[in-house]
Amino acid sequence: MTEFIPPGTRFVALPDPFPMRRGDALHGARVAYETWGALNAARDNAVLILTGLSPDAHAAANESNPEPGWWEAMVGPGKPIDSDRWFVVCVNSLGSCKGSTGPASIDPATGAPYRLSFPELSIEDGAEAALCVLRELGIERLACVIGNSMGGMTALALLVRHPGIARSHINISGAARALPFSIAIRSLQREAIRLDPQWNGGDYDDDQYPESGMRMARKLGVITYRSALEWDGRFGRVRLDSDRADDEPFGLEFEVESYLEAHARRFVRRFDPNCYLYLSRSMDWFDVGDYCERRGGPSEGQTRAGLAKISVEKALAIGVHTDILFPLQQQQEIADGLRDGGADARFLPLESPQGHDAFLVDIARFGPAVRGFLDGLA
Template sequence: MRCGGVLPEVDVVYETWGALSPAKDNAVLILTGLSPGAHARSSAEDPTPGWWEEMIGPGQAIDTNRFHVVCVNSLGSCHGSTGPASIDPRTGERYRLKFPVLTLEDIAAAAHATLEQVGLGRLRAVVGPSLGGMTALAYAILFPDDVRDLVTISSATRATPFATAIRSLQRECIRSDPEWRKGDYPPDRGPETGLRLARKLGLITYRSAQEWRERFGRERISGAGPTEMFGPEFEIEAYLEMHAQKFARSFDANCYLYLSRAMDLFDVAEHGGSVETGLGRIRAERTLVVGVETDFLFPIDQQGEIARILASAGRRVTMARLPSIQGHDSFLVDMDRFGPVIAEFLCPD
């Protein structure tokens, strides 16, 4: 691991769609955000809709008629890959906080090792949104000869102080829950309140004020009033509560802490002493950088920085500034804008 420590065994879950060409030159790697698993698209084996269902598939922006698409679940996650919730084979107990410090470079290295295991070397493209976009940068820096094209979406070379402050507060929500028990909670009874509050704070920052205003306005919850003093009364409160409860029941708190901190630890400048030197290690033939004007978690000037520095280093770069109102989460919902941009980049002919 980059910051020390060893994992004696590592499992990495991945899913694939589309046929691999005889020359093995059409593989596209998808690196995920903080919470999704490897199930980015439905398949015969698992027909449930994936988290990027409208982006990946036959005739879609990431066209599985042309590309062999591989989505890897991040190291440190709780969706099958080895993480804090996994069993340490040396002790027979869950790693919990004995899991080594996790970095995005570790996630990139685990993805790279996974692809090597299945015989994939140089990739047609590496695509990543949010945390996945930062991991895509790490991948292209660590393995420059294995990335032909690079797509970073709503990403950055390092977190802003604002983003770090938000994530720090999210982590404090979890650690302040008595049920967290310093990370030593039983599998069936974790810090649900802390995780629920952390998710609510995240949801608020993932969308824009403009969308909240247009979507919810001053609408109140229909039916009876609050069941408790100061309880939810507005539709926006009910929306946050519903999604927070769903998340808290499906995600491990320690995994959340590790992945959240990994985003804050990432800094391209650590690869050579400056952001310019770090990005200068990327040798992708072409790079697409996508940003959203209403994203205040990863402000669009951060994507502009990536594009500007790569262009100054003589790389072929396309910068797409999208006016989506859904903020940071736009890449998950605004397919009308994101789809054509990514499709044109991957298949310019």
């Protein structure tokens, strides 16, 4: 049960109690965040970044931590999210293990980690926690809220629950609701962790750790975060040198297998398995259609009607052709729904070969798109 908190992280204490959407409440909870640039006198130049499942709040180097961040090429002076103009805030998700309170944190009621006694976590709880950071920083209204992947869901939750909280919105490879293919993939990732005997109902430690379950979950993640197209060019059918190949029966043989293995090994000990389970499930549960009157079961129309309840002046929904986890039609749906709600909303499909993760690496395409949108805000 380890938390992984970058140096220089700042914290906001959440109200005590902090009620959770599906019941129960947190006590003495906090949210981790970092900032770049400065809030102007009018307090109208704030841009909030909401992240995918695994990142911390350290999106890029700043004064408190000069190490490069996970979105280094995008955030900073002169960069697409330009901290010379914008006061940029990045929040670590509630439920994570990277500074914000989550299942790996100590429950003040017991003095021990929450583990599975952590209350059920919704995307909405993450949105409310992020809002507390904004209030603490004196931000009444954002110039823009940017959400990537899971953060795209969190942004929509924030917008639909708090009308007027943002003038504009960029949704990157996000979704207004979880679709069954993505639910199936995430369900299988969670099952891989739960099946690992070392998971032990959430009661593991660093010695008895569900390493193989986490490795399997991460590999499946990486497979669905990238794209077949990219891998064809990158790995083809290249085999490992004999000194790197695996001697075990049915062991590693192809470059692509070794790539997955390396990715998984890097991740496994740097993310808490219970936190992974909670955050993963919160995505399955999310549907912005919950915010309008039910007309029968959940449906496309329902989701779009939920999106239309959101009121922003301007929006951009960016997606990638090769994304199989949050497929392009989901960003189209977001743009269409926000337009129904009165926004000047644009859908921007990009030709990136890198799949769902393209926004992290294809800066050549994402940089200008994000910069262009932000520059266009009067």
